[in-house]
Amino acid sequence: MSLAEFTTSEPLTLGVELELQLVSTHDFDLAPQAEDLLRVLKNHTGAWDVKPEITRSMIEIGTSIQTEHGPLLAELNDLRRQLSDGSRKLNIAIGGGGTHAYQHWSAQQIFPTERFRYISELYGYLAKQFTVFGQHVHVGCENGDTALWLLHALSRYVPHFIALSASSPFVQGQDTGFDSARLNSVFAFPLSGRAPFALTWDEFGRYFDKMTSTGVVQSMKDFYWDIRPKPEFGTIELRVCDTPLTVAKAAALACYLQCLCRYLREEKPFQPEEDDYLVYTFNRFQACRFGLDGEIVDPKTKERHKLRDDILRTLARIDEHALDLRALDASNLLRDSLFAGNDAHALREQRRQGLPLPAVVEWATERWMNEARKDET
Known part of the structure; x- marks a missing residue:
């Protein structure tokens, strides 16, 4: 199979995908009711989409x-309202968070589609352990060469997004010590990690052809790259x-990426190189393990910085672009979170107050389903 031609898109357009938890309102464990919820939402209003994910206790919207923060947030709030209303009819709740706090992978059920069955047969128990919940953000590019340049230029900012979105401190009833334990599950897959260093679509096509000739890869879906x-x-x-606990945070993260892409495209502050990846895995680990309190190494200067400080400096650097893109509200929400703490901190704080884990999950679902009305404007 040959690599598809790169479709031309309007630069800096956005699309957001959120993987969400379906939770029983009886014990707040995961509930295998994706098919029921999809049936209830079959005739939803709005241009957004809802579909199954690999196990029956999760959905993806x-x-x-x-193109802008305001309309993106409005659409996310619309889908949140409709999903919440649909879930209440089924006596289930919907929540964000990168992992469920105490579900066990062995209890999960693969959603009955041909591709998900194939993944389950190929990867064994890893498929059920993939019951983790992430936010994916798409940014439009006019051609494949620009897309690959931007992909590699963004590599040094990957820890920013991990730390800002981290919401998966608990796994199978235990505090993992990680702010984002979810990415450890993703990293278990053999085609995860970073994309190969290619700066032209023709060069990437040759890599893709080599991979498909081995039989290891059939399509781009087989790559689980960051x-x-x-x-x-x-x-x-x-x-x-990680999937944030609120749609307001999800919209802010998407627009942070949009502003970063505009900054990189217009100012070209550096040229991405293969050597940028010498510190990539270390920086990624620091963000997963310590969140905003982690440290990162600058791939150019080899200096070590606090991740929180690096994000703050970057937000200041891109303020002009955020203003032009009408995304200052998004930037300010992220600035506030640098001092208030990420969602992993918020979940741990509920636990520190003495809540049992089912009550922590209940708190998280209420936060997602009943997000403050000020976030809807």
């Missing part, structure tokens, strides 16, 4: 193509974010 090109959409797709 996707926005329409957006950022991957999506030629059929004309986008690059950032895949490292």
